[in-house]
Amino acid sequence: MSAPILVFGAGGQLGCEMLALAKMRGIEAVGMTRTQADITDANAVARAINDAKPRLVLNAAAYTAVDRAESEPAAAWEGNVKGAENVAAAAAAAKTPIVHISTDYVFDGSKTTAYVEADPISPLGIYGRTKAEGEAAVRAANPQYVILRTAWVFGAYGANFLKTMLRLARERDALRVVADQHGCPTSTLDIAEAVLAVDRALQGQAQPWGTYHFTGTGATSWYGFATGIVEAQASFTGRRPPVEAITTADYPTPATRPANSELDASLFTSVFGYRAGDWMTRTKETVAILCAPTEGVHK
Numbered sequence: 001m002s003a004p005i006l007v008f009g010a011g012g013q014l015g016c017e018m019l020a021l022a023k024m025r026g027i028e029a030v031g032m033t034r035t036q037a038d039i040t041d042a043n044a045v046a047r048a049i050n051d052a053k054p055r056l057v058l059n060a061a062a063y064t065a066v067d068r069a070e071s072e073p074a075a076a077w078e079g080n081v082k083g084a085e086n087v088a089a090a091a092a093a094a095k096t097p098i099v100h101i102s103t104d105y106v107f108d109g110s111k112t113t114a115y116v117e118a119d120p121i122s123p124l125g126i127y128g129r130t131k132a133e134g135e136a137a138v139r140a141a142n143p144q145y146v147i148l149r150t151a152w153v154f155g156a157y158g159a160n161f162l163k164t165m166l167r168l169a170r171e172r173d174a175l176r177v178v179a180d181q182h183g184c185p186t187s188t189l190d191i192a193e194a195v196l197a198v199d200r201a202l203q204g205q206a207q208p209w210g211t212y213h214f215t216g217t218g219a220t221s222w223y224g225f226a227t228g229i230v231e232a233q234a235s236f237t238g239r240r241p242p243v244e245a246i247t248t249a250d251y252p253t254p255a256t257r258p259a260n261s262e263l264d265a266s267l268f269t270s271v272f273g274y275r276a277g278d279w280m281t282r283t284k285e286t287v288a289i290l291c292a293p294t295e296g297v298h299k
Helices: 013-025 042-052 073-093 126-141 162-173 188-203 220-239 268-273 279-292
Strands: 003-006 029-032 057-061 098-102 145-150 175-178 210-213 243-246
Touching: 003 013, 003 042, 013 029, 013 188, 042 073, 057 073, 057 188, 073 098, 073 126, 098 126, 098 188, 126 145, 145 243, 162 175, 162 220, 162 279, 175 220, 188 268, 188 279, 210 268, 220 243, 220 279
Parallel strands: 003 029, 003 057, 057 098, 098 145, 145 210, 175 243
Antiparallel strands: none
């Protein structure tokens, strides 16, 4: 039996997707939930890696409460910096590569075109700052790293914007959604596929170490994303509540969001040969999984 892929954050939306995809492909993967191995516990992380003896470690665990991070900086630092360092260092000690998931929030959103990997980072809030520091910690701790910056993540598992919009479309007669923040909705399925693309490259003895952007194909606003979700669910529910476009100023939050979160993923495609699906296509697929009467397992 070949060495597995070890997934930290197995209880989250990406971790669940990763394990499901690996199982479907007949690829051995071992998942570690926070209860099984909290990444802020260096000894627990080291034990998990020593026990699994993986060929690749995926760190899909993080502190992701963007607004709450503003009042919980220590917790955000523990999850996003110390946790990332623990996983990278333990993987390095086992001479194992790491794929670490990062975010568009390392940028301030002031650029008018899509961000490329070489653009300078300038996070606006605690969450983005700790994720940027986590990237640096991974680079310092393990030379065999692939950092994937992604954005606007959605899927059939866990909690995310798409699932929130489905719930609100059932509960409310109208929705109000921010229209002046733009980005690239990214399905967890595509991110999981990207991790497998990295794994294939490594199995082929490539050494593609570095930081890459990986997002769904195409860009939209939160308003555009919400409109697409509402349209996709209408054929299942018969409900089509109107979606009203509002501004960021109309919906104040503790953490400031980047106005432009669009990431250019062409480098990843050129190195690893995989491109994410069109965001609207993936949205329709995910809505169908969640709304079809025979598919209740992810609700």
